[in-house]
Amino acid sequence: MEILKANLLSPIALAFALGIFAKLIKSEFSLPKDLYTALSIFLLFALGLKGGVELGHATFDDVAWPVVVTLLLGVVTPLTTYFVLRVVGKFSVSDAAGIAAHYGSVSAVTYIAAMTFVKSQSAEPEGFMPTLLTLLESPGIHIALAIGAIKTAQPGQSLKAVLHEVLTARTMILLVGGLLVGLAMGEKNWGSIEGFFDTKGPVFKGALTLFLLEMGIVAGSRFGDLKKVGPFLLGFGVVMPVLHGALGVWLGSLAGLSLGGATVLGTMAASASYIAAPPAVRVTLPEANPTYYLTSSLAITFPFNILFGIPLYFRLSQALHGG
Amino acid sequence: MEILKANLLSPIALAFALGIFAKLIKSEFSLPKDLYTALSIFLLFALGLKGGVELGHATFDDVAWPVVVTLLLGVVTPLTTYFVLRVVGKFSVSDAAGIAAHYGSVSAVTYIAAMTFVKSQSAEPEGFMPTLLTLLESPGIHIALAIGAIKTAQPGQSLKAVLHEVLTARTMILLVGGLLVGLAMGEKNWGSIEGFFDTKGPVFKGALTLFLLEMGIVAGSRFGDLKKVGPFLLGFGVVMPVLHGALGVWLGSLAGLSLGGATVLGTMAASASYIAAPPAVRVTLPEANPTYYLTSSLAITFPFNILFGIPLYFRLSQALHGG
């Protein structure tokens, strides 16, 4: 309860709520597109840089098992999503695969919110978490799209183009590139820009607050579609993340991740991508209804994780870490 | 004199002057639209957040009288403006009401400049000033538009739509929303983002400097219209703010506001909106000539207040506070 309250009163949760509220009262307000992009570029690049600097301190043994379980999650989560939707939800192949591409990938913002939250609970996560984030980003999308493309006999060429796009998209360039840059420059150089990029610093948190204000507006503008997607998807958007979150926390703990680290890995597994996945799905699986995958990932799962999921996964992690 | 010099040599006044100068030498330079919007979003949200945190410390008694006089100013200033323009200036109903909507509302940038100035004079204003700002924002616009709409028999429906727009516009969402967020998160959470949003910090002041550079360009690009508006409006744009400013300082002092607080309230009363008011007037009172209300508020009153008005109202406040 305390944990939930702490999360709900954090600047980012409140800013997110404000954004939703603005949409509910039909405000025209939203951040200019370029500001939104600028903030996401800053947040992702800072994440990568810091992660790279930290990665320099990690040994192979620290990283090995966490990497394995992360890749495992990248393979399992799209499959569970796909089959739940096909078998239980009776969705079409395209719709099931399209949604699976979202839940098999990860939402960087949700990840950042989790990192910020566990740090505020002084449960410092491992320094190499951004590395895991980059590993979880694309496999799920590839697997889900492959299933969909094969089953609906799509031309493979467009699939290849799409995967190249995912791998060279903004998120990947900034995260992976930032990691390498951070790794290369080392502590001393990092010191000269830490005041700007430090993921614990006020600039990062301030930018994150503004970004979540906009995310609230974006999510809120999807609420109108909630009635279109039917009760099953509403439930799915809450239950699926909890299951994936629990699995992630559990595997993370097995792999030796700390209280904070396991929480963040669980949050990653629970989160659904809404940046990399939507265009990829739209182009590869035209029959998949965007209202389904956008509403579930953006209007249901994303708010749920930001407001309630993260503290829940933290509680789970506490239990598994004998808390 | 000292006070005036201190103001004219402040970074924001100099940046504003530079912007005007750039226009005078016909430079094409201006800030990109999204940067301009981004800066105003940051400034307004920071204002709201800080105001909310501070509001948490205020008692009802601190706030009661200041709120009353602020609302009083919100009712009086549009009326004085309207009648002066109708009776003395012989303006049409639409033009008078249109200009009254601007002078009855408030310019957030002028407010911020006043806050920054009094703080630099170590006359710390009350923490709840942003609350007063939000209260003064819309009543004036509503009253003036109502007068104009009734007298020119406009369709009321568009009036209602316009008022909803004003109440849900960027400024209101960020100020009121920021207040609530700041109030809810409290000191501890504020600490984590203060380094970014603190209205006394370098980030805020730096952003303000860049913003005033652009405001100078915007104002400067209106100077060409000065000859179009005639001598009366030129005088009006300087005399009206002084009268409203004096009234505001006086009422503020009566309501128990400090030296700095009364100065800022006076500045608010003296300032003319050029963000919320223009589109509202344009849509509701089509016959009102935009050249009149834009030039007077943006090219006359705004520069006057930024460069000379604020130190003047401060001097008045000193007198009333036995300085």
Add this chain to the structure above:
Amino acid sequence: MEILKANLLSPIALAFALGIFAKLIKSEFSLPKDLYTALSIFLLFALGLKGGVELGHATFDDVAWPVVVTLLLGVVTPLTTYFVLRVVGKFSVSDAAGIAAHYGSVSAVTYIAAMTFVKSQSAEPEGFMPTLLTLLESPGIHIALAIGAIKTAQPGQSLKAVLHEVLTARTMILLVGGLLVGLAMGEKNWGSIEGFFDTKGPVFKGALTLFLLEMGIVAGSRFGDLKKVGPFLLGFGVVMPVLHGALGVWLGSLAGLSLGGATVLGTMAASASYIAAPPAVRVTLPEANPTYYLTSSLAITFPFNILFGIPLYFRLSQALHGG
């Protein structure tokens, strides 16, 4: 060698390399146009402000000789470029003059990179370097365009319009304007915004890192043209800057500039403009092939200076300062 390594591992060099890499793997990623502009506005204005504050401390004797040699470089570098291209390279008048306009002017980003580098080597340059930058910006463009316009008998009126544009362009307004603002406000006021604009601070360096990421993308997107420009221009793009750089370092040292100051002056002379010059040349000398001047300045000389030139000029300066 040490020096080169230090430069190549700096955040800005690495970010620049990352940008190039992103283009090489055909990533669609790039900074939004308005963010790119916003960063350049911030960097240039900060440069000007700091330079103005510092200029306040300089005496006439400090500045006199450096100013003279800077103006000398502004006259010499476009001429050497023009004649080398005409006589050795056998380029057309328009092409030679067009390229000369670029190499006769200066790249502000390269200048900033040099400033940052020498400071990191604790070879603090003179405070009035930004003043020299503003002096070197336009003469080269004017001279080269004049040569081209006269020799190809262009209508002079468009030439005049273009020169006015160069003199009132973003870079000039922000640098010269910033200088004046900084000079006027003085140390005390500077203190209130230093945390944001300080050219040694993390905000400036962070913004610079993001800016160079984009510059890498911009340069990288020109690499495809490298084969179009022929071997001569490839060599020219490396040799010319080294010659101009050596000349600049030598003249700077003669003029009494410090180790750092002479390095930066050399870098200025070596650098080629790609912001002010291209549109000016495009409008004044239509026959000049943009592929030549854009590729040589942006895809050859700029990366060369950022990665290898600056440490080289520093080494030269060390030699001349008895290092």
Add this chain to the structure above:
Amino acid sequence: MDTVTLKMVTLVAEPVLEEKLTSKLLELGAKGFTVTDARGRGSRGIRASEVPGESVRIEVVVSAKVSDAILEHVKQAFFPNYAVIAWVTTVDVVRGEKYV
């Protein structure tokens, strides 16, 4: 290629009018519209915007009847006091029945 011949009405107006105009278009029978941000100069150039000359450019594919209704409305409600220009061209539209 079978197409339907329809009218394409283009309106260029000051930005504050976007909402007012587009909702009116749908009300008058348009099935959709396309808006692009523009800038320009005209005989009056009056604008209630901080950036002078800013405009929105609205394109709407409609039947001749709806086209007339739109022009009629724009003429009466907007020409007197606003900076607006309207022109019409004839276009061949694929799947045109969708837009009448």
Add this chain to the structure above:
Amino acid sequence: MDTVTLKMVTLVAEPVLEEKLTSKLLELGAKGFTVTDARGRGSRGIRASEVPGESVRIEVVVSAKVSDAILEHVKQAFFPNYAVIAWVTTVDVVRGEKYV
């Protein structure tokens, strides 16, 4: 003024399709194209974008033959599942031979 009479095809589609559409245009014989960012509303308004209603507006000047090929392709490959509108006008193009 001697000009060549050609067809101008305008496509308004959801942004994700820009790359797919433009490369197809060149493949079908267009010599170039012009793209502007737009927003709009339509009968479906479905979009795989965070900002609903975003569109790209693609203009291409081509011969009547290529125009038909483009419309045919768009009809088959895009109309079933995507938010796309396509219309054609007749234009007089200076230096028109360049575009056929």
Add this chain to the structure above:
Amino acid sequence: MDTVTLKMVTLVAEPVLEEKLTSKLLELGAKGFTVTDARGRGSRGIRASEVPGESVRIEVVVSAKVSDAILEHVKQAFFPNYAVIAWVTTVDVVRGEKYV
């Protein structure tokens, strides 16, 4: 609905030319113009801009006479060295007398 039939000239050119072109349009008799930012590809694609392919799209409603003058000028002054395309359509303009 009484309208005047006029010419609509559309020019797509590299951004550096915007000022030069628009001032020339007014000089040649246009009463106004509308500019939108665009991007595109053409046969040359040469551009003096950091962002390759950037263009401005200029629309101008004029009389047939002015239209010819504009095309003539563009042909002589810009086609040789610049990336420009120009096309003309016939449009029915409300309040058309305002633009001739």
